[in-house]
Amino acid sequence: xxxxxxxxxxxxxxxxxxxxxxxxxxxxxxxxxxxxxxxxxxxxxxxxxxxxxxxxxxxxxxxxxxxxxxxxxxxxxxxxxxxxxxxxxxxxxxxxxxxxxxxxxxxxxxxxxxxxxxxxxxxxxxxxxxxxxxxxxxxxxxxxxxxxxxxxxxxxxxxxxxxxxxxxxxxxxxxxxxxxxxxxxxxxxxxxxxxxxxxxxxxxxxxxxxxxxxxxxxxxxxxxxxxxxxxxxxxxxxxxxxxxxxxxxxxxxxxxxxxxxxxxxxxxxxxxxxxxxxxxxxxxxxxxxxxxxxxxxxxxxxxxxxxxxxxxxxxxxxxxxxxxxxxxxxxxxxxxxxxxxxxxxxxxxxxxxxxxxxxxx
Amino acid sequence: xxxxxxxxxxxxxxxxxxxxxxxxxxxxxxxxxxxxxxxxxxxxxxxxxxxxxxxxxxxxxxxxxxxxxxxxxxxxxxxxxxxxxxxxxxxxxxxxxxxxxxxxxxxxxxxxxxxxxxxxxxxxxxxxxxxxxxxxxxxxxxxxxxxxxxxxxxxxxxxxxxxxxxxxxxxxxxxxxxxxxxxxxxxxxxxxxxxxxxxxxxxxxxxxxxxxxxxxxxxxxxxxxxxxxxxxxxxxxxxxxxxxxxxxxxxxxxxxxxxxxxxxxxxxxxxxxxxxxxxxxxxxxxxxxxxxxxxxxxxxxxx
Ligand SMILES: Nc1ncnc2c1ncn2[C@@H]1O[C@H](COP(=O)(O)OP(=O)(O)OP(=O)(O)O)[C@@H](O)[C@H]1O
Ligand SMILES: [Mg+2]
Numbered sequence: 001x002x003x004x005x006x007x008x009x010x011x012x013x014x015x016x017x018x019x020x021x022x023x024x025x026x027x028x029x030x031x032x033x034x035x036x037x038x039x040x041x042x043x044x045x046x047x048x049x050x051x052x053x054x055x056x057x058x059x060x061x062x063x064x065x066x067x068x069x070x071x072x073x074x075x076x077x078x079x080x081x082x083x084x085x086x087x088x089x090x091x092x093x094x095x096x097x098x099x100x101x102x103x104x105x106x107x108x109x110x111x112x113x114x115x116x117x118x119x120x121x122x123x124x125x126x127x128x129x130x131x132x133x134x135x136x137x138x139x140x141x142x143x144x145x146x147x148x149x150x151x152x153x154x155x156x157x158x159x160x161x162x163x164x165x166x167x168x169x170x171x172x173x174x175x176x177x178x179x180x181x182x183x184x185x186x187x188x189x190x191x192x193x194x195x196x197x198x199x200x201x202x203x204x205x206x207x208x209x210x211x212x213x214x215x216x217x218x219x220x221x222x223x224x225x226x227x228x229x230x231x232x233x234x235x236x237x238x239x240x241x242x243x244x245x246x247x248x249x250x251x252x253x254x255x256x257x258x259x260x261x262x263x264x265x266x267x268x269x270x271x272x273x274x275x276x277x278x279x280x281x282x283x284x285x286x287x288x289x290x291x292x293x294x295x296x297x298x299x300x301x302x303x304x305x306x307x308x309x310x311x312x313x314x315x316x317x318x319x320x321x322x323x324x325x326x327x328x329x330x331x332x333x334x335x336x337x338x339x340x341x342x343x344x345x346x347x348x349x350x351x352x353x354x355x356x357x358x359x360x361x
Numbered sequence: 362x363x364x365x366x367x368x369x370x371x372x373x374x375x376x377x378x379x380x381x382x383x384x385x386x387x388x389x390x391x392x393x394x395x396x397x398x399x400x401x402x403x404x405x406x407x408x409x410x411x412x413x414x415x416x417x418x419x420x421x422x423x424x425x426x427x428x429x430x431x432x433x434x435x436x437x438x439x440x441x442x443x444x445x446x447x448x449x450x451x452x453x454x455x456x457x458x459x460x461x462x463x464x465x466x467x468x469x470x471x472x473x474x475x476x477x478x479x480x481x482x483x484x485x486x487x488x489x490x491x492x493x494x495x496x497x498x499x500x501x502x503x504x505x506x507x508x509x510x511x512x513x514x515x516x517x518x519x520x521x522x523x524x525x526x527x528x529x530x531x532x533x534x535x536x537x538x539x540x541x542x543x544x545x546x547x548x549x550x551x552x553x554x555x556x557x558x559x560x561x562x563x564x565x566x567x568x569x570x571x572x573x574x575x576x577x578x579x580x581x582x583x584x585x586x587x588x589x590x591x592x593x594x595x596x597x598x599x600x601x602x603x604x605x606x607x608x609x610x611x612x613x614x615x616x617x618x619x620x621x622x623x624x625x626x627x628x629x630x631x632x633x634x635x636x637x638x639x640x641x642x643x644x645x646x647x648x649x650x651x652x653x654x655x656x657x658x659x660x661x662x663x664x
Contacts (some may be wrong), residue, residue, distance in 0.1 A: 072552045081550060
């Protein structure tokens with residue numbers, strides 16, 4: 001039985017509808033990550049599950065029971081807020097133990113719990129400070145800590161790592177991954193960060209404009225994006241899109257666009273069998289373009305910008321007006337303005353209908 | 362160099378006229394009063410003709426039973442009105458801090474009493490307290506409960522009630538403003554942490570409102586010690602000395618007893634009391650600022 005289920009969940013602010021009937025099932029103890037661009041309704045969804053926003057339509061079920069009429073405290077969940085939401089007048093220890101103190105737990109148990117969580121989050125030296133006396137990253141860790149001291153059945157995280165520096169973020173991500181294995185609880189996690197989404201999630205839910213675009217395991221979404229939005233959203237550097245015409249010529253099928261002509265292999269031809277219309281959008285991940293001056297099925301790119309990021313460089317290239325990103329070993333000798341030939345891997349190429357933007361498998 | 366000096370002086374130049382006027386309008390009468398309080402001064406004399414008596418006006422007051430009575434009445438009045446007003450004002454604010462239809466109309470209604478001129482408030486309440494035709498006694502009598510001698514036997518209580526009616530709204534709007542500027546998300550976090558409505562008030566709302574409440578309370582105390590018009594209109598300090606607050610006592614000492622020096626000394630006592638409260642309020646504000654500064658410094662070092 002699914003632990004948490006959203007059924008046609010809808011949210012309206014006055015006349016404006018911001019969530020348009022979301023259907024989602026999360027299995028027991030699953031780590032679900034909601035991703036999507038800013039303003040797509042991630043926080044709203046989370047806050048409705050928490051009971052902080054009322055439901056305009058549809059229903060939320062936990063273990064099969066409708067809960068949308070319940071107060072937050074009756075839903076047995078802990079939440080980390082996007083803006084920390086710490087209690088300004090309480091010190092770190094008091095902030096983290098507020099829920100436990102309300103439950104009148106024994107002092108010893110509370111202190112032990114605080115010590116344990118503070119240790120894990122590196123907050124032991126700050127327990128007596130007020131939130132105003134902490135840096136942004138420390139506040140965020142306190143917000144995390146406040147949720148972790150509780151043993152609720154469901155944890156909601158709204159971008160809990162967004163204000164940490166790169167090093168701390170990596171460290172906290174690892175801590176979260178560890179914690180996730182240790183405590184088998186329902187976790188719903190909102191983030192902008194793809195690496196967080198990919199590394200932590202059992203299930204990723206990609207949202208845009210108040211709709212769920214696709215949901216599934218990280219691998220599923222990366223390998224088989226259902227539409228152009230999801231394909232462009234997941235993966236860094238993002239997928240390249242090239243518009244092309246389908247042309248038949250001497251028994252072969254070609255994708256012809258500005259400045260390139262690619263001959264389809266048999267497998268690709270079969271994929272096209274259900275597709276009517278003469279246009280197509282090719283989706284090629286930067287990692288699927290290989291620098292190869294002699295390759296047959298290739299496109300020629302004009303290097304415009306080179307972004308050095310360590311062992312790899314990301315080249316932003318121009319292909320007759322279209323922007324194409326490729327990855328290249330940093331020690332490859334290339335010059336800006338140079339024309340380079342890249343081999344296209346047909347098998348890993350994604351195809352999208354230019355009208356509906358749906359993927360063609 | 363010269364322009365820099367000039368630039369630095371500019372604000373003072375602009376301030377100067379106001380400072381001069383303030384000094385004349387404020388300090389001159391104040392100095393006059395302090396000077397007068399050391400003299401045996403009858404209204405028929407000019408200040409120059411009076412005799413210097415040192416601190417004897419101040420000492421005399423402490424032996425004067427009427428002054429002590431008046432001080433006691435003032436303290437009783439101020440402390441009881443402010444504490445009741447705080448409780449009702451804050452309570453109402455907590456109750457009405459929600460977005461329901463018609464709430465803004467209700468809020469406007471609640472702050473109306475504050476906008477009525479004090480003399481009118483006094484007159485209104487005097488009629489309402491009237492032994493035979495006042496609304497209170499007529500209501501009580503028609504309910505068969507007999508009448509109450511409001512402004513006779515229970516004069517102090519009656520003026521206290523009138524003051525509470527007039528000034529609770531002041532505390533109400535300030536508390537409401539404080540409530541509405543509380544961090545929403547901290548309250549949401551408290552709901553998630555399992556706090557009931559009551560626990561949210563005790564553990565989150567009241568502690569966070571405290572700075573505003575303390576300043577509001579001090580402001581109201583300062584005002585309550587200076588109260589005059591409403592009581593003047595309602596009871597003129599009577600019956601006996603039962604509602605003779607300091608302001609009335611001062612005016613009677615000056616006009617009826619023709620003791621300007623003593624009246625001035627009494628004014629100075631009141632002034633000192635008010636000064637104490639004002640300094641307490643400023644010190645509290647300063648203290649809050651320093652605390653915020655310290656927190657900011659620590660947070661910057663923490664990075
Ligand atoms: N109180 C409100 N009144 C009206 N519209 C709102 C309100 N709160 C949110 N919205 C709208 O709802 C939509 C979804 O907001 P939400 O906060 O869920 O976005 P989000 O996905 O969390 O974005 P971000 O990543 O920036 O946090 C936005 O378009 C926002 O403008
Ligand atoms: Mg958000």
